[in-house]
Amino acid sequence: MADLSINFAGIKAPNPFWLASAPPTNSGYQIMKAYDAGWGGAVWKTLGMPTINVSSRYGATNYGSRRMAGFSNIELISDRPLEDNLREMREVTKRFPNHATIASLMVDTQAEWNDIIKQVEDAGAKGIELNFGCPHGMCERGMGSAVGQDPVALKAIVEWVMDAANIPVITKLSPNISHITDPGLAAVEAKTDAISLINTVKSIVGIDLDTYAPYPVVDGKGTNGGYCGPAVKPIALHMLKDLAQHQLIKGTPISGIGGIETWRDVVEFILLGATSIQVCTAVMHYGFGIVREMEEGLHKFMDDKGYKTIYDFTGKALPNVTEWKHLNLKSDMKAKINEDKCIGCDVCYIACDDAAHQAIKLPTEGRIPSIIEENCVGCNLCSLVCPVENCITMERVDDGSEHVTWDELTLADKIPDTWNDDRAGGKGHFVPEPMEAMANKRKDRSGERNKQ
Amino acid sequence: MAEYKRPVNEQEFNENFKQKKPLMNDTQAFYESSRCLFCYDAPCMEACPTGIDIPLFIKQINTGNTEGAAKTIYDANWMGNACGTICPTGVLCEGACVYNNQDVAPLLIGRLQNFATKSVIDANTKMFAAGEDNGKKVAIIGAGPAGISCACELRTLGYEVDIFEAKANPSGLTVHGIAPYKISNEEVLAEMKFLQSQLGYNIKYNTSITSKEQLQEIESNYDAVFIGVGLGATAKLNMTGENLEGVVGAVEFIEELRMKHADVSIAKNVVVIGGGNTAMDAASGSARLGADAVTLAYRRSKEDMGAYDFEYNLAVGAGVNGLFNASPLEIVGNGKVEGVKFIKTESINGKLSTIEGSEFTVPCEMVIKATGQAKQGSFFELIDGLEIDNKTRVKVNKNTNQTTNPKYFAGGDAINGGAEVVNGAYDGKLAANGIHEWLMK
Known part of the structure; x- marks a missing residue:
């Protein structure tokens, strides 16, 4: 049976399944319960300065009958007293010395950073995660995503932290930026031990159609939230890939976050270079028990493929993610x-x-459709x-014997100069005349009915 | 072996005649509507005799636009709520649902339809308005599904409408002729009230039209007439013993069941003669009223029955025993029914013949004849120039439902010889538009 244990930038854990810093890690009670259920690590809900939270706090995007395809929150960092969090952290790390109990931190000045790092180290934290991601509330005060969006500031703070910390440091990045490699590189240049991503995406999940206030509504008003859940997974995978392929970043361990719910999601993140994964929304939806499905599925995948540890397949998909210009036309x-x-x-x-x-x-009799081969461009839409x-x-x-890419055509100065180029892919396709679109002219069944 | 105890009060009656398609709650409707694939040129829609845009109304339910869903339904079918409940959906919309092709349960279209329509009926949501008065008047004979639908449609087109109804309630078959576990009287009448209160047609109850003089008066007072008379009483068997005490017609039995509920008397042993859907309703109804033994006797084989399979299965589930290839010879008894004498039959090359010497008697104290309803031929004869076919059905133009007497239009059982409520609903609406086209020419 495969060994799921990991050593993530010096932080050891029995498995790569960690809870992300979020409401599920708000207390020692929750984290102990999670460890008891099988989670290998937890990033404590961000500790910092005293703050006040609002009511309500969460909103969701549903799809059909499925709740929370996307999830949004406007909750701030922990509003529980720091001393309570530290006392519970001490108890958790004592009771679970082999689990990855990590303190997420967000403060303002260098003195504050020094102070809080000392306190969480004393409480037994196995690592520190820097919250440079929250795109709501704290960013208005110059923290969270305000740092994540400013590589210069980010680099300076990571340098402060690296000076002060004696335990591994993970820099958590915000996706609310054009090029994730900019803050990623800044973190690496500041000698961060690891990176985690993504934090939440700036969002408005919906508007109340009676009060015209955005969800979640607080006394008739709302603000942008941080979006997460299954809907953001594709964004997370892409940003993970960007970092894992970057020449100067790729050696740095990455903890993957963003819409992870099943073993398949876990495997995909590992295939794109993550060596631990963090989960929040799936737990907020289904509770800690979902780790059972992830763990069993990951085990089976690894056994089926003959992998002994997750490092055996880490980043295996990266060589196959390329630029469009390198795709075989x-x-x-x-x-x-x-x-x-x-x-x-x-x-x-x-x-x-x-x-x-x-x-x-469509056939003239019955309902089984058929493909018009000459028009099918292989786009996948029908199968989707x-x-x-x-x-x-x-x-x-095709028989696979021919290989031409746009890049090759460009280099050979052979890019098409007519619309009818054999290599362009559109030759032989017909498009009906515009007038055939009108209901009474159409040749399909509904057109026939309209004529009657 | 009786499956049901004799109900002695309304509560026990309702328990025995529990609604087969109960109203969905919000959560059921939400999850069920989520399953719809929104098929292109959807087969469910094609299978609906009234062509309701089913994928649209299901999507509307799913997006919280229940009122819009009801509008979509009523736009196509004025009996929207009744049809959702009583339509044989398994052989219509739900039977056509493409999910069936992969053995996935089809969408519960009928119940979703009810979910939408019931919500606007219960809230008395303002949905319809009469069209601007165009100064013309139409008389409708019969307040059944066809007549009501015709009236509703005509009102939206601005006609003044008077319906002449022989009985004391509207909706015809819906309230009188369908087993109580399919729809309750309250539900039927609530929809009738909903429509009439918003559209404002008049119904003259307990007003049979049976004479030429009445028709002449109607003709002189109205610009057009719609015939929606339905069918008559249970047809005569012309068999010895038919007049014995304890012999009843299925239509009359079901009507009594609908009106009197637990107060309807039932014998210990009941024989129902017939193989159509009405026979199934009568047999099921007898069993649910607490009869010890209900025998459903049909002269041909089970496969030859006109009833839908699900109707037969429902009857069997209620404890009814099927007796096939048994042709009734006479009803025996002395003043009161004591049994039915049958002879066994066999079918050779499609031709039914009796087997000599195979007579037997099923003892019973009650016989329900479900052997078809009388046609309205004598009524049709009162109308000048009205042609009927060899099955006593009024001939109409299929596009307008206009009869061979241009002032008369017809629909429902009068033109199809007896079908579903949904067919009547379609016919009435079609005829209204036919009338409009004819009068506006």
């Missing part, structure tokens, strides 16, 4: 519909006809909207 995919599985919802048909390449046609498992598959139809 000769690779050719076509959609294939399994007629036995097709239920005839024709969602693929209308998606393709209205929103893609008019490459699916199809509600039936493995019904529409994308099949590669």
